[in-house]
Amino acid sequence: xxxxxxxxxxxxxxxxxxxxxxxxxxxxxxxxxxxxxxxxxxxxxxxxxxxxxxxxxxxxxxxxxxxxxxxxxxxxxxxxxxxxxxxxxxxxxxxxxxxxxxxxxxxxxxxxxxxxxxxxxxxxxxxxxxxxxxxxxxxxxxxxxxxxxxxxxxxxxxxxxxxxxxxxxxxxxxxxxxxxxxxxxxxxxxxxxxxxxxxxxxxxxxxxxxxxxxxxxxxxxxxxxxxxxxxxxxxxxxxxxxxxxxxxxxxxxxxxxxxxxxxxxxxxxxxxxxxxxxxxxxxxxxxxxxxxxxxxxxxxxxxxxxxxxxxxxxxxxxxxxxxxxxxxxxxxxxxxxxxxxxxxxxxxxxxxxxxxxxxxxxxxxxxxxxxxxxxxxxxxxxxxxxxxxxxxxxxxxxxxxxxxxxxxxxxxxxxxxxxxxxxxxxxxxxxxxxxxxxxxxxxxxxxxxxxxxxxxxxxxxxxxxxxxxxxxxxxxxxxxxxxxxxxxxxxxxxxxxxxxxxxxxxxxxxxxxxxxxxxxxxxxxxxxxxxxxxxxxxxxxxxxxxxxxxxxxxxxxxxxxxxxxxxxxxxxxxxxxxxxxxxxxxxxxxxxxxxxxxxxxxxxxxxxxxxxxxxxxxxxxxxxxxxxxxxxxxxxxxxxxxxxxxxxxxxxxxxxxxxxxxxxxxxxxxx
Amino acid sequence: xxxxxxxxxxxxxxxxxxxxxxxxxxxxxxxxxxxxxxxxxxxxxxxxxxxxxxxxxxxxxxxxxxxxxxxxxxxx
Numbered sequence: 001x002x003x004x005x006x007x008x009x010x011x012x013x014x015x016x017x018x019x020x021x022x023x024x025x026x027x028x029x030x031x032x033x034x035x036x037x038x039x040x041x042x043x044x045x046x047x048x049x050x051x052x053x054x055x056x057x058x059x060x061x062x063x064x065x066x067x068x069x070x071x072x073x074x075x076x077x078x079x080x081x082x083x084x085x086x087x088x089x090x091x092x093x094x095x096x097x098x099x100x101x102x103x104x105x106x107x108x109x110x111x112x113x114x115x116x117x118x119x120x121x122x123x124x125x126x127x128x129x130x131x132x133x134x135x136x137x138x139x140x141x142x143x144x145x146x147x148x149x150x151x152x153x154x155x156x157x158x159x160x161x162x163x164x165x166x167x168x169x170x171x172x173x174x175x176x177x178x179x180x181x182x183x184x185x186x187x188x189x190x191x192x193x194x195x196x197x198x199x200x201x202x203x204x205x206x207x208x209x210x211x212x213x214x215x216x217x218x219x220x221x222x223x224x225x226x227x228x229x230x231x232x233x234x235x236x237x238x239x240x241x242x243x244x245x246x247x248x249x250x251x252x253x254x255x256x257x258x259x260x261x262x263x264x265x266x267x268x269x270x271x272x273x274x275x276x277x278x279x280x281x282x283x284x285x286x287x288x289x290x291x292x293x294x295x296x297x298x299x300x301x302x303x304x305x306x307x308x309x310x311x312x313x314x315x316x317x318x319x320x321x322x323x324x325x326x327x328x329x330x331x332x333x334x335x336x337x338x339x340x341x342x343x344x345x346x347x348x349x350x351x352x353x354x355x356x357x358x359x360x361x362x363x364x365x366x367x368x369x370x371x372x373x374x375x376x377x378x379x380x381x382x383x384x385x386x387x388x389x390x391x392x393x394x395x396x397x398x399x400x401x402x403x404x405x406x407x408x409x410x411x412x413x414x415x416x417x418x419x420x421x422x423x424x425x426x427x428x429x430x431x432x433x434x435x436x437x438x439x440x441x442x443x444x445x446x447x448x449x450x451x452x453x454x455x456x457x458x459x460x461x462x463x464x465x466x467x468x469x470x471x472x473x474x475x476x477x478x479x480x481x482x483x484x485x486x487x488x489x490x491x492x493x494x495x496x497x498x499x500x501x502x503x504x505x506x507x508x509x510x511x512x513x514x515x516x517x518x519x520x521x522x523x524x525x526x527x528x529x530x531x532x533x534x535x536x537x538x539x540x541x542x543x544x545x546x547x548x549x550x551x552x553x554x555x556x557x558x559x560x561x562x563x564x565x566x567x568x569x570x571x572x573x574x575x576x577x578x579x580x581x582x583x584x585x586x587x588x589x590x591x592x593x594x595x596x597x598x599x600x601x602x603x604x605x606x607x608x609x610x611x612x613x614x615x616x617x618x619x620x621x622x623x624x625x626x627x628x629x630x631x632x633x634x635x636x637x638x639x640x641x642x643x644x645x646x647x648x649x650x651x652x653x654x655x656x657x658x659x660x661x662x663x664x665x666x667x668x669x670x671x
Numbered sequence: 672x673x674x675x676x677x678x679x680x681x682x683x684x685x686x687x688x689x690x691x692x693x694x695x696x697x698x699x700x701x702x703x704x705x706x707x708x709x710x711x712x713x714x715x716x717x718x719x720x721x722x723x724x725x726x727x728x729x730x731x732x733x734x735x736x737x738x739x740x741x742x743x744x745x746x747x
Contacts, residue, residue: 057701062694089729092703120728247700273730283717381732385720388734394721418694488721489698489737492730 002048002159003076007069007100008084009093010055011493013112015039016142017084018052021152026052027409027506029371030493031398033416036065038072047156051078054415057092059099060206060243064415064423070208073103077193079159080106082151087117087124087139090262094254095247099201101135104168104194106158109137110151116494121266129261134169143499168194173249176236177203180229187217203229204243273494277378286382295459297366301439302446302455306359310443314355322347341530349526349586352600353518356440356582361511363436367405368506372498376401377490384488390470391477393417393488396426400469403433404462405510407629410435411636421484425476427636428646429469431625434462436514437581441620444585448601449610457614461621468622468653517580525579526586529572533590544591563619563655564612564662574619580626611670615662622654674712674724674741682711687742695737702731709746712738 006014010032019025022041028034032055039052053072054065061067072078081100085093100107109130117124130137136154140147172178184199192198201209203226213222230242240248280289300306325347329339370376376398384394395417403410410430417423434442442458450457533549536542544550553572560566560574569591577584592603608616624647625633634643665671677683685708688696703726704710713730715722721732 057698062697089703089727091727092701092729095701243697244700244705247705251705277714277723277730281714281716281723283715286716377732381721381723382716384732384734385716385718394732418698485692487692487694487734487737489695489702489731489733491702492723492732 002043002079002156003051004043004048004080004082004155004159005051005053005072005076005078006082006084007053007073007096008055008110009057009086009089009096011491012055012084012086012093013142014055014084015052017082017110017112017140017148017151018050020142020145020148022050025505025509027509028502029376029506030374030496031371031376032491032493033063033065033398033413034371036412036415037068043152043156045152045156048079048159050082056096058096058204059201059209060204061208063418067208070206074208074212078105080108080155082108082110082155084110084112084142087111087114088120088122090117090122090124090258091251091254094257095250097133097135098169098171098250098253099197101133101169102171102194102197102200104197106161107135108151108155108158109133109135110142111137111139112142114139115141120271121264123263123265125261125263129257132257132261143502168197170196171250171253173200173246174236176232177229177246177249180225180232184217184225187221188213189216192216200246202226204246271494273374273492276495277492280375280378281381290379290382294462295455297363298455298459298462300366301359301362302443302458306362307443307447307454309358310355313358317351317355318347322351340534341527345526345530345590346523348589349529350518350523352444352585352589353440353522353582354515356443356585357511357515359439359443360436360514361507363439364405364510365503365507367401368503368510369498370401372496372502372506374493374495377492380490381492386470387473388486388488390473391486392422392425392473393419393486395488395490396422396429399426399430400433400466403430403435405436406513407431407433407435407625408632411629411632414636419484419487421477422486424637424642425473427633428476428642428649429473431629431633431646431650432465432469432472432622434465434621435581437626438620440582441577441584442617444588444600445604445608445613445617448605449608449613461617464618464657465621468657472649472653514582517582521580522583522586525576525583526590529576529583529587530590549591562663563658564615565608565619567607569607570616574623577620578624578627580628581620584620609671611662611665614665615658618661619654619658622650622657624650624654672743674710674738674743675722675735677712677743677745680711680713682709682746683743684709684746685741686744688740690742691737691740695733699731699733703727703729704731704741710741710743 006018008014015026015028015035018041021043023044024041026039035052035054041050043050053069056066056069059070061070083097083100126137126139138147138151138154140151181196181199185195188195198209198213202213233242233245238245279285326343380394380397383397387394387396399410399413402413407430410433411427414423414426417426442461446454446457533544533547534541536547538546549572550568552575553568556571556574557566557568560571573584573587576587589600592600630643630647633646685704685706688706708726710724710726713723713725719735721734722738723730723732
């Protein structure tokens with residue numbers, strides 16, 4: 001089976017190309033670091049597999065996502081490499097290309113975004129460049145699909161043709177380094193592949209390569225060898241550090257390649273991106289624009305589009321559909337138990353959650369817009385100063401924004417953060433970002449208690465999550481992880497007008513998880529919760545107040561009393577809500593036996609005052625990450641201690657803040 | 672002089688990156704900012720926040736303190 005590996009600098013369109021060349025669909029965006037793990041798909045022509053890898057600038061990894069790519073190249077042997085190169089940034093992209101050529105597998109270069117390069121006034125003679133570099137180069141536009149078929153054929157062809165006669169490319173690094181390379185090569189086992197490449201990578205300071213070589217060569221000798229070579233290189237007239245020296249040599253090679261093949265046809269003038277940045281990165285307007293954008297998001301989600309559509313869906317679901325199911329069950333003469341499971345369990349539980357699909361899709365649409373337009377990197381920049389103050393950097397805001405959709409991908413996005421401490425903090429704090437599942441709980445409560453200020457109340461919860469995260473970041477960075485210098489550097493991609501196709505696709509990809517969860521997890525959960533409410537110590541079909549559910553919920557209620565929601569119903573909803581936050585809505589729907597949202601809103605109005613409802617929402621926002629999030633925290637931190645910590649601190653902080661809000665609110669005369 | 676002492680938008684040549692924090696220097700190199708590169712300072716965020724620099728049509732945001740460590744000279 002052929003395996004073609006996609007490699008290239010961050011944000012050059014590898015995943016867009018992957019989506020074009022395979023039958024699968026993966027997540028794309030316009031910022032560096034969208035892809036953070038290996039993705040495998042089958043080529044459309046069924047000739048082999050395509051592996052999508054996180055973007056890298058060079059093969060020496062700085063961050064966790066880059067490590068994925070380096071380890072892949074070290075441990076696996078792809079049939080060929082498809083190197084995606086941004087035509088408008090050829091020079092810096094080709095540094096990686098050189099390293100890939102040295103690796104020793106056949107390389108095909110996909111020259112992406114040639115349309116952008118042309119607009120920027122770059123005239124690239126592809127044929128000449130290909131001759132210069134000695135590799136096939138295919139111009140493509142991954143976003144539109146231009147050139148993709150030819151590219152696929154070329155990639156497959158190179159994998160088959162050269163299989164037997166593939167040899168690594170040999171670039172000259174000057175006598176001192178060449179001597180060092182041969183010394184190290186001689187030390188390596190004869191059978192080892194790409195020895196020259198390994199030697200060069202080691203000299204560049206590639207840590208995973210160093211670890212691999214230590215298994216074969218005496219570590220003490222390796223260390224001495226490195227120090228000695230470094231000293232020799234520094235004595236050269238250039239006087240450069242070893243990695244810089246290697247980079248300079250490569251820059252020289254690239255210069256020669258480009259000299260004859262690339263012409264700048266017109267002088268650079270102000271681009272559209274610059275004009276947009278003049279506004280959104282304006283000294284005074286930058287932060288207000290971002291806040292206005294967020295407010296606009298909530299207005300769209302709640303007042304303007306999301307909620308009105310949601311209400312209509314609710315009427316449909318609980319009117320026509322529910323009646324339809326009921327009359328169908330009556331016609332077939334279903335047992336009353338079965339009728340109760342379906343109508344009071346499944347329809348109430350699953351329907352209660354599905355009603356919020358419009359709001360959630362609206363939110364995902366806006367997040368997709370941020371990702372695809374190029375605004376993401378700007379937000380990181382605008383937020384950096386604030387985050388630096390609490391021991392993080394602007395890049396940490398990217399996982400947090402993704403976390404507004406769902407915490408799970410948000411936490412994974414923290415992989416692109418270079419400093420381990422900042423990454424850990426981001427992982428621990430991203431769960432405080434209010435995800436779309438929690439949105440369903442707010443929607444229910446604000447619809448009942450805060451009719452006239454829905455968007456504002458929900459925005460206050462989102463802001464609370466962010467503020468708590470910032471304060472805790474400050475606290476944690478003082479106590480947990482210290483003595484590590486913070487850093488921030490981010491590349492700003494040119495703005496792009498998002499294509500509808502990409503936007504709708506990526507909104508759907510994010511939202512479908514929510515719908516699927518409703519059909520599986522929430523479905524099953526609803527049945528179980530309904531059963532627990534239907535049965536009790538005295539047998540089946542007991543009143544809700546004597547059920548197992550009541551017994552479980554009551555355990556919590558005395559503890560929750562000081563927060564204003566000491567009823568067993570809230571307790572039961574909180575326990576089940578650990579599975580997934582939207583289960584809170586399902587549970588309440590089942591408990592209050594109120595299948596329609598209007599009915600449920602009416603029912604909870606009896607059990608909560610507005611202040612208690614707000615306190616409850618705050619608790620839901622903060623109390624524990626859901627089951628899936630805890631799982632991903634465990635995976636990403638590889639530490640049981642930090643996982644428990646993330647659950648523990650959240651519980652404490654939720655309790656304290658809800659307490660302050662409720663008690664403080666009472667003192668101020670709210671109720 | 673350092674990059675921060677240059678005029679907004681004026682093109683200057685990088686002469687020394689030695690005192691820039693190591694990881695930032697690596698990333699700058701990855702993005703095409705090396706000794707000898709021609710760059711310009713473009714924008715700054717308020718409250719001493721990051722600034723953006725331009726190198727060959729590529730825009731990068733870095734912290735102001737790092738920009739203050741980039742030694743440059745005027746293009747002649």
